[in-house]
Amino acid sequence: MTYVLHQLIMISIYLILVYATNLVTGLGGLMTMAQAAFYGMGAYVYALVALNMPVGFVASCGISLLVAGLVAWILSKVVLRFRGETFVLATLAFQMIVFTILDNWEGVTGGSYGLSEIPRPSLFGWEVSTVPEYVLLSVIVAALITGVFWVMLNSPFGLSVRAVRDNERAAESLRISPQKQLSRAFVISSVLASLAGCLFASYVTYIDPTSFSLTESIFILCILLVGGSGNIIGPFLGVLFMILFPEGLRFLGLPDESAANLREIVYGTILIVLMYYRPNGFKGIYSVK
Amino acid sequence: MRKFIWTLVIVAVVAVFGGRAWYLHKQAEQNKDAIKIGVVVPLSGFDENMTDRIVTTLKTATEELTKKKPYKIQYLFEDGKYTVKDSISAFNKLKASNPSAYIVLGDLPAFGLRPLINETKMPTIVLVSGDSGLPAQSPYLFRMSLSSKDMIQRLASFTYNTKHISDAAIMKIKNNYGDDGSQFFKKYFADLGGKVIAEETFNVMDMDVRAQVEKVLATNPNMILVWGFGPGYTTTFNQLSELGYKGEIITDFGVFDKAVWENIHNKGDGIYFTTIDSQANKMNPQFLQNYTAKFGDKPDVVASFAYAAVEALLKTIENPKGIEAGLYELQNFETAIGKINYDKEGEPHAQIVIKQMQPDGTAKIVKE
Numbered sequence: 001m002t003y004v005l006h007q008l009i010m011i012s013i014y015l016i017l018v019y020a021t022n023l024v025t026g027l028g029g030l031m032t033m034a035q036a037a038f039y040g041m042g043a044y045v046y047a048l049v050a051l052n053m054p055v056g057f058v059a060s061c062g063i064s065l066l067v068a069g070l071v072a073w074i075l076s077k078v079v080l081r082f083r084g085e086t087f088v089l090a091t092l093a094f095q096m097i098v099f100t101i102l103d104n105w106e107g108v109t110g111g112s113y114g115l116s117e118i119p120r121p122s123l124f125g126w127e128v129s130t131v132p133e134y135v136l137l138s139v140i141v142a143a144l145i146t147g148v149f150w151v152m153l154n155s156p157f158g159l160s161v162r163a164v165r166d167n168e169r170a171a172e173s174l175r176i177s178p179q180k181q182l183s184r185a186f187v188i189s190s191v192l193a194s195l196a197g198c199l200f201a202s203y204v205t206y207i208d209p210t211s212f213s214l215t216e217s218i219f220i221l222c223i224l225l226v227g228g229s230g231n232i233i234g235p236f237l238g239v240l241f242m243i244l245f246p247e248g249l250r251f252l253g254l255p256d257e258s259a260a261n262l263r264e265i266v267y268g269t270i271l272i273v274l275m276y277y278r279p280n281g282f283k284g285i286y287s288v289k
Numbered sequence: 290m291r292k293f294i295w296t297l298v299i300v301a302v303v304a305v306f307g308g309r310a311w312y313l314h315k316q317a318e319q320n321k322d323a324i325k326i327g328v329v330v331p332l333s334g335f336d337e338n339m340t341d342r343i344v345t346t347l348k349t350a351t352e353e354l355t356k357k358k359p360y361k362i363q364y365l366f367e368d369g370k371y372t373v374k375d376s377i378s379a380f381n382k383l384k385a386s387n388p389s390a391y392i393v394l395g396d397l398p399a400f401g402l403r404p405l406i407n408e409t410k411m412p413t414i415v416l417v418s419g420d421s422g423l424p425a426q427s428p429y430l431f432r433m434s435l436s437s438k439d440m441i442q443r444l445a446s447f448t449y450n451t452k453h454i455s456d457a458a459i460m461k462i463k464n465n466y467g468d469d470g471s472q473f474f475k476k477y478f479a480d481l482g483g484k485v486i487a488e489e490t491f492n493v494m495d496m497d498v499r500a501q502v503e504k505v506l507a508t509n510p511n512m513i514l515v516w517g518f519g520p521g522y523t524t525t526f527n528q529l530s531e532l533g534y535k536g537e538i539i540t541d542f543g544v545f546d547k548a549v550w551e552n553i554h555n556k557g558d559g560i561y562f563t564t565i566d567s568q569a570n571k572m573n574p575q576f577l578q579n580y581t582a583k584f585g586d587k588p589d590v591v592a593s594f595a596y597a598a599v600e601a602l603l604k605t606i607e608n609p610k611g612i613e614a615g616l617y618e619l620q621n622f623e624t625a626i627g628k629i630n631y632d633k634e635g636e637p638h639a640q641i642v643i644k645q646m647q648p649d650g651t652a653k654i655v656k657e
Contacts (some may be wrong), residue, residue, distance in 0.1 A: 003381040112465040205404045211373055261333050
């Protein structure tokens with residue numbers, strides 16, 4: 001049972017991360033490689049605040065989101081000058097910088113040892129200490145974020161971001177400022193990724209830099225590509241597939257000696273087949289190039 | 290025709306997996322009363338070769354050592370991929386089978402699993418773990434390996450007192466294992482009167498560390514401590530030799546791994562390393578025969594740790610106070626890696642020796 005509940009928590013966390021990425025990549029058309037950096041930033045700031053200041057879960061999360069938002073706003077001034085591959089490279093560079101800081105700033109982040117004994121959340125007297133309680137918390141947060149994203153999708157903001165994605169010049173002629181709209185999308189996206197980080201850190205109670213590496217950014221992007229970007233259902237399908245499918249392969253009952261490798265081969269093959277037949281993902285309305 | 294082929298494929302897939310499920314069901318029925326041990330190891334990736342030896346040792350040694358026992362032990366393996374996220378997943382899946390204890394490979398997964406281990410109060414033996422602070426993190430964590438602290442203390446003393454070298458350099462892996470080793474070496478070496486004159490890092494997957502090696506060699510060290518694992522570790526030995534380093538090298542038992550030795554052949558003889566005095570003659574003869582038939586050589590250090598873990602588990606399973614209390618009670622316990630004595634923090638304090646690699650890939654104990 002705990003195993004199933006654990007998967008539900010991971011689905012909720014990744015759902016937030018993928019919706020966050022969908023905002024910049026699916027709606028904005030910019031492929032960001034810095035999601036794991038904000039995810040990690042959220043986790044570390046939450047952990048540091050929770051470990052050093054007894055201000056409670058909400059305030060620790062609030063500080064974490066604020067820091068991520070501020071960093072994202074400053075970063076957006078630089079990276080949003082670029083488009084296409086250059087934007088990818090700029091965000092990739094930021095991802096590497098954050099990872100290096102997390103890995104090396106031993107006095108603050110614990111370096112490669114990471115941070116342990118991170119407190120579990122306590123919300124208005126509700127001690128979230130058991131796994132079922134954590135499922136409830138993470139599912140509620142993920143549902144809220146899904147709602148927020150759904151509202152955003154067809155709001156004037158969402159439509160203007162999509163307009164910028166489809167034709168920046170045409171959007172400008174309609175008095176939409178591409179820089180301003182993309183910057184907003186980037187900041188919101190980073191704040192949401194940071195929220196996922198807070199949930200992750202408070203759930204596993206131990207974080208280390210390897211959980212927020214470039215591989216994680218690529219994995220988040222893969223979920224979006226497999227599910228399909230630019231809408232609400234694609235990321236959801238992507239998360240279900242990318243989290244549950246490899247876990248489901250654990251139940252194939254393959255021989256111990258070759259099980260893991262066979263699972264990786266099956267997983268990889270199915271991803272290739274999937275991208276061949278559905279290049280826009282399960283339910284994508286926008287193809288990320 | 291197309292419909293027929295698809296039907297055939299579906300029937301074949303269902304038949305294969307149905308058959309396998311039936312077989313597993315039968316096997317589960319047979320193992321209904323078995324004592325289950327959950328094992329979280331990286332079953333894929335660059336550690337796979339090491340894991341293969343561990344899996345084989347756990348299974349084969351247990352099979353041979355429990356032949357006359359009134360109970361049966363079943364290992365349940367799950368792939369932790371050496372990440373926190375996947376190790377937690379693997380642990381939670383194993384939890385459903387109600388194991389009596391866990392075996393985990395490596396420091397990082399053990400750190401990530403510590404909250405779950407505390408929550409479930411499950412005795413957990415950590416293999417191939419060097420982080421000095423790990424077992425102290427939980428009363429349920431027990432190491433079956435050598436801690437960096439113990440190994441480094443020995444190497445610092447060997448460098449200064451036996452080899453009479455007072456200036457050394459460090460090439461360490463960029464993770465907590467590397468940091469741990471470097472930190473303790475600097476401390477112990479300085480306490481003895483020695484000085485670390487250069488320190489550089491490499492990443493686990495690095496295939497080119499020439500820049501770091503050049504920087505270290507520019508300081509003319511008489512001894513270099515290479516501390517790490519993975520391809521970056523192997524590359525460091527190769528490129529130290531390639532760039533003309535003729536001085537001494539000290540390291541951990543990773544260099545004695547068959548795969549590592551094959552990759553650094555002709556560049557590794559003379560290297561000193563800390564290890565346990567693995568005593569294959571104390572292992573079950575049938576196990577030795579099966580192991581050698583599969584891998585072509587005697588159990589290496591890692592397999593010896595796994596064997597000792599089996600010995601410790603079998604001893605403690607019979608303890609009426611339970612596995613956890615039983616492990617703490619293991620004092621002067623004879624294993625295939627010599628005597629072990631668990632302290633109150635879960636450190637086994639196995640006997641450490643220093644060996645030197647020989648040109649034929651064997652190693653000889655060095656007198657200190």
